[in-house]
Amino acid sequence: AQKITQTQPGMFVQEKEAVTLDCTYDTSDQSYGLFWYKQPSSGEMIFLIYQGSYDEQNATEGRYSLNFQKARKSANLVISASQLGDSAMYFCAMRPNQAGTALIFGKGTTLSVSS
Amino acid sequence: GAVVSQHPSWVICKSGTSVKIECRSLDFQATTMFWYRQFPKQSLMLMATSNEGSKATYEQGVEKDKFLINHASLTLSTLTVTSAHPEDSSFYICSARSRGAPYEQYFGPGTRLTVT
Numbered sequence: 001a002q003k004i005t006q007t008q009p010g011m012f013v014q015e016k017e018a019v020t021l022d023c024t025y026d027t028s029d030q031s032y033g034l035f036w037y038k039q040p041s042s043g044e045m046i047f048l049i050y051q052g053s054y055d056e057q058n059a060t061e062g063r064y065s066l067n068f069q070k071a072r073k074s075a076n077l078v079i080s081a082s083q084l085g086d087s088a089m090y091f092c093a094m095r096p097n098q099a100g101t102a103l104i105f106g107k108g109t110t111l112s113v114s115s
Numbered sequence: 116g117a118v119v120s121q122h123p124s125w126v127i128c129k130s131g132t133s134v135k136i137e138c139r140s141l142d143f144q145a146t147t148m149f150w151y152r153q154f155p156k157q158s159l160m161l162m163a164t165s166n167e168g169s170k171a172t173y174e175q176g177v178e179k180d181k182f183l184i185n186h187a188s189l190t191l192s193t194l195t196v197t198s199a200h201p202e203d204s205s206f207y208i209c210s211a212r213s214r215g216a217p218y219e220q221y222f223g224p225g226t227r228l229t230v231t
Contacts, residue, residue, distance in 0.1 A: 043153075043206055043224065044224045091159070100146075100147050102164060103220050105158045105159050106158065107157070110156070
């Protein structure tokens with residue numbers, strides 16, 4: 001069965017520090033995609049970063065980077081220089097190989113950034 | 116590009132009434148739309164997948180007679196919660212895929228439903 005596991009219900013970090021949010025996945029597909037989304041209290045799903053299973057380099061988008069370890073089936077999100085506005089819920093999601101199927105989401109991690 | 120809108124953004128209705136939520140793709144044709152439900156501090160739970168012009172496919176445990184989904188055009192899908200009860204109060208999010216990007220999924224801003 002395809003599954004995303006996020007084991008950290010909540011994480012706390014101080015402003016300007018880096019934080020890593022964990023994500024492991026389970027799939028037998030050879031081709032798949034991994035996403036991270038941010039969901040602030042407003043509820044909108046904000047796309048942060050994407051990693052394809054065949055991408056050899058870790059994806060980066062500004063302060064976000066994805067630490068992709070394929071053999072370990074992990075896709076951790078690293079946020080550098082945390083800001084107060086980063087406080088939100090973060091979801092890791094997987095796009096299965098089959099076109100037209102929905103993203104599979106993890107349970108999410110609530111990140112709280114303090115000053 | 117790739118904007119998905121939802122209307123209304125929030126709605127309060129009385130128990131026993133029905134409420135319709137619209138999901139529109141504004142600048143692309145959505146061949147597939149997904150409806151999710153999310154309770155506070157929980158993950159998104161897929162309710163159903165709808166393809167334009169065909170019946171929706173519901174996930175196990177989702178009552179298809181209660182949550183009516185219609186995907187009548189390439190830019191509009193609707194979710195109707197029939198005979199709503201307080202336990203139907205939740206955040207409903209739609210997302211859409213386009214013909215040209217079958218692996219991308221674009222999310223609407225969500226609709227908060229409160230049933231009193």
